[in-house]
Amino acid sequence: MNIKTLQAKRSAIAKEIDGIHSMRKGTLNPFHQKVTHKNGEVVLKGSYYVLTRKEEGGKTITQSIPAKDMPRIQQEVDNYKEFRRLTEEYVRVCESISLLSEGDDTKKN
Numbered sequence: 001m002n003i004k005t006l007q008a009k010r011s012a013i014a015k016e017i018d019g020i021h022s023m024r025k026g027t028l029n030p031f032h033q034k035v036t037h038k039n040g041e042v043v044l045k046g047s048y049y050v051l052t053r054k055e056e057g058g059k060t061i062t063q064s065i066p067a068k069d070m071p072r073i074q075q076e077v078d079n080y081k082e083f084r085r086l087t088e089e090y091v092r093v094c095e096s097i098s099l100l101s102e103g104d105d106t107k108k109n
Contacts, residue, residue, distance in 0.1 A: 026053030
């Protein structure tokens with residue numbers, strides 16, 4: 001690829017990143033609570049959801065998410081994963097531009 005093509009790709013990635021308006025780190029999982037009735041019958045109560053994420057220092061944070069909020073939270077988690085993918089791609093493109101620019105500088109000397 002040439003530098004102009006890479007620069008256009010870098011701009012397109014930046015535009016995609018700018019289009020992400022909300023995100024959350026973590027993993028969203030369903031959670032059911034076992035409840036034992038007085039008669040000994042065990043039933044599952046829920047569905048609840050928990051958002052789990054690692055903080056700096058390795059501390060795990062778990063947050064209960066109401067079922068009604070699950071679709072929105074899942075979209076925010078997916079947005080974060082997309083953000084991470086796009087930023088990694090952005091770095092690769094910028095590195096390629098740098099390498100091609102170095103080649104141009106070498107030719108000029």
